[in-house]
Amino acid sequence: MATVADDRAAGVLVPSPFRVGARRQDTADTWTLTLEPLGDGFAVAPGQFVMVYAFGVGEVPISVSGPPEVPGEPVVLTVRDVGAVTHAICSSEPGTVLGLRGPLGNSWPIEAAAGGDVLVIAGGIGLAPLRPVVLHAIGHRESYQNVWLLYGARTPQDLLYRDELGAWQFEVGVDVTVDAADTTWLGRVGVVPKLVGQVDFRPEAVRAFVCGPEVMIHYTVEALHERGVADERIFLSLERDMRCGVGLCGHCQLGPTLICRDGPVYTQAQVARLMEVREL
């Protein structure tokens, strides 16, 4: 007789089949796929990830950019084509079946930010795991005060969700910056951390959700500190070399924590010391 524990184990240890329903190219190397469950599927909380198996090629961890609230709904993933497995995933035509294990990891504590201000700070593909936070804040706009999305990318052509960014700015503050541009770009050129000093929020009432390259995270945290935001109010999504996704193999170990099991979302207070250890 199958137990709840067995079902849970099957979900996280055995890939469930999902069919590619739609595929959209976001940038030159990044694609967004809508995956429809062929079985029961599963619900995913904002910030959680799944292990995506391209059959015959391999498996990689991918943050969910469009989480299903209830089992059976499609899972939306934004994937950057950077290796053999992600290339196979990005190349998957509608109808292709991929295997998903999950949902894995913890989630952004967006509901704990209710009543206060929200800063969503993303760099590059780091916007993908934060997209659910933005959508949640927009969907529950009355629950939050100042809400800002601060987003940086390499060039204007590398910006994700360009159509959505335009729509989101009617609901929340959206500041976008790029590292380099030509004169056809009329927006900001500069780095994301600089934006932190230029937007209106209450340091004592804000929760900042940050995802991007670790170098960007480092300087963003510094900028948040300069504004007086406490470490307990800064939430980071970290990434290491995840393999099993369930805390068994140890590849994603960061000091005493396994990111796939205990993370990927941590407060700055939890990881500040660990991030300073070069050997980790």
Next chain:
Amino acid sequence: MRKELDEILEGVAFFEGMSDEEIALIAGCGRNVRFDAGETIFLQGDAADVFYVVRQGSVAVGHFAPPRGELVIETIEAGELLGWSWLFPPYRSHFDARALATVRATQFDGACLRGKCADDPVLGYDLMSRFAQVLIERLQWTRLRLLDVYGDGR
């Protein structure tokens, strides 16, 4: 009019903590200016006699690089300083500056300020310290971009 400029400068972070006397001295070298969207503020190689405190709008600082055309190096937003080539010889602008949207700014006469700084070393040290802070911050941001952190995945 001069009083209005004093009040404007007191609200700019760069001048925060300066005494009323220092603000008044600096305001004596300033005037308010406006640039329409797309208007050139200065070009690389121009005499660098002035600098600006942007109060509204944004400015693209760029470099003309044939055959690629003009490349935007960074944008300067409201509350930030534009231009530091007036500080040191040969007093020539190193980059182009163009208004991305209507820009309202306070323009300062660099030669006038250099004279006041030479006459009043306390003011000169304070002003140079503030400019050094801006330069360091921009250097750090530039170094961060040199790392090309988005180039190899996150």
